[in-house]
Amino acid sequence: MERKRIAVDCFTVGPFMENCFILSNEEGKAVVVDPGDESEKIISHLEKNNLTPLVLLATHAHIDHIGAVEDLKKRYSVPFVLHKDDEGLLKMADEQSRMVGLSFGDIPEVDIFLKNENEVLTFDNFRFDVIHTPGHTRGGVCYKISDILFSGDTLFRNSIGRTDFPGGSYSQIMDSIINKIVPLGDDIRVFCGHGPDTTIGIERKNNPFILDPEQYKNIL
Numbered sequence: 001m002e003r004k005r006i007a008v009d010c011f012t013v014g015p016f017m018e019n020c021f022i023l024s025n026e027e028g029k030a031v032v033v034d035p036g037d038e039s040e041k042i043i044s045h046l047e048k049n050n051l052t053p054l055v056l057l058a059t060h061a062h063i064d065h066i067g068a069v070e071d072l073k074k075r076y077s078v079p080f081v082l083h084k085d086d087e088g089l090l091k092m093a094d095e096q097s098r099m100v101g102l103s104f105g106d107i108p109e110v111d112i113f114l115k116n117e118n119e120v121l122t123f124d125n126f127r128f129d130v131i132h133t134p135g136h137t138r139g140g141v142c143y144k145i146s147d148i149l150f151s152g153d154t155l156f157r158n159s160i161g162r163t164d165f166p167g168g169s170y171s172q173i174m175d176s177i178i179n180k181i182v183p184l185g186d187d188i189r190v191f192c193g194h195g196p197d198t199t200i201g202i203e204r205k206n207n208p209f210i211l212d213p214e215q216y217k218n219i220l
Contacts, residue, residue, distance in 0.1 A: 006126065008148065009045065010191065013038040015102075016064040019193055021150060024051050029124045032072065033057045033143060033150050034193060036064045039071035053078050054123040055112075059152025059193060060140040061086035062165075063096045069108040079111035081121065083132065086139030087113070089167060114141060131180050135173020136161035142181065149190045149200070155181055157190075157198040160209045174213045182210065 011020045014037025021033040022045060030051040035042055046053060053076050058066050061082060069080050082090060089096075090107060097104040112121075119130040121143075129144040136153045140161075143150040153161035155177055163170045186201025209216050 006145070008191065010197075011038075011041055011045065013041060014064055014067060017194060018064040019191065019195075020068070021191055022046070022051070023126060023145070024049065025125055027124070028052055029054055029126075031055055031057060031123060031126050033191075034059055034065040034152065035068035035072055037067040039068035039075075042068055042072065043075060052076075054126070055121075056080045057121075057128070057143055057150075058082045058086075059142065059150060059154075060137040061089040061093070062137065062153070063093055063102070063104060065152065065193065066090070066093070066108065067104070070106045073108055080108050081112040081114065082110045083139030083141050084113040084115045085132075085134065086137055086167075089137055089139070092166075114139075133173070133176035133180055135163055135169050135171075135176050137165070138167040140176075144184065144188070147188055149181070149184065149188050151181070151190050151192050153193040155190060155198075155203060155207075156192045156194060157196050157203070158207055160207075161193075170217050174209065174217075177210060178213070 007024050009022045013020050018036035020035050022030055024030040028050050030053045032053055055078055056069055093104045093107050117132055121128045131142045133140050133142050133154045140154055163173050188200045190198045
């Protein structure tokens with residue numbers, strides 16, 4: 001049976017320039033990863049391209065990654081997926097917003113809590129391997145589909161996510177990157193929560209945090 005092609009579109013949204021991703025297949029089904037803000041922009045793309053969203057996946061519960069979830073849930077009645085270890089952070093969305101002079105609105109209800117170390121999520125022909133990658137937050141995850149990884153704020157091009165927020169840990173994020181992400185292979189394309197995409201091979205060779213973790217342990 002011929003495999004259905006999956007396309008990936010990226011939208012940079014909100015004041016924190018967060019990357020929201022929409023995956024779509026040839027049958028018009030879609031998955032939204034990290035709908036962080038500007039729900040109208042996300043909805044416009046879905047409807048302009050006649051896409052039906054199946055699920056909303058969050059890599060973690062910082063407000064810049066979940067800000068559009070409630071609007072999308074209300075419009076499309078789709079499930080919202082988050083790791084259980086970020087439930088407390090989700091409940092602090094109002095507090096997170098006030099800390100940066102923003103307001104949040106209604107906190108979305110989680111329909112599917114991720115709890116196990118390695119889970120698999122399947123929606124239509126979208127099959128995601130879920131990799132728990134704590135460090136930026138306790139419940140941070142990466143979603144791998146085929147040769148693509150959505151890394152959230154765990155891994156960036158030539159950098160890593162901050163670990164000085166509540167629930168952050170430099171030792172944990174480096175363990176997540178070195179022992180869970182790097183072994184996936186050099187050819188894996190990485191779509192990051194902020195900034196440009198990269199590959200694991202590029203990061204393995206050039207990322208200063210991977211090359212010398214000890215040098216930076218007191219910075220982030």
